[in-house]
Amino acid sequence: MKKLDKFEKEILAEYDKGELKSISPSKARLTKFKAAASATFLKEKRVNIRLSTPDLMDIQARALEEGMPYQTLIASVLHKFVSGRLVEPSSSLASRSSGTPRKRGAP
Numbered sequence: 001m002k003k004l005d006k007f008e009k010e011i012l013a014e015y016d017k018g019e020l021k022s023i024s025p026s027k028a029r030l031t032k033f034k035a036a037a038s039a040t041f042l043k044e045k046r047v048n049i050r051l052s053t054p055d056l057m058d059i060q061a062r063a064l065e066e067g068m069p070y071q072t073l074i075a076s077v078l079h080k081f082v083s084g085r086l087v088e089p090s091s092s093l094a095s096r097s098s099g100t101p102r103k104r105g106a107p
Contacts, residue, residue: 002067065091065093
């Protein structure tokens with residue numbers, strides 16, 4: 001199981017004390033959430049790409065670290081990139097493909 005960060009530990013402590021209250025979203029918000037979830041998981045096109053062996057190994061290791069299939073991780077990264085929400089946290093894994101980690105957009 002993944003270690004909990006400080007925020008997650010605070011939530012768990014509040015839950016254990018019974019301080020968290022469940023709220024029901026409005027019908028409009030619930031409809032909006034359902035539409036967003038459906039759009040997120042709608043997969044209607046197949047794409048084939050070629051990756052270097054080291055890149056694929058890094059992706060598979062990262063997916064294992066995140067607890068998800070590597071194809072799901074690739075789709076998630078691409079979705080976040082095209083929607084402008086890609087955040088690059090540091091990893092505990094050493095990259096085999098580039099040797100030196102670089103920030104996106106760095107030369």
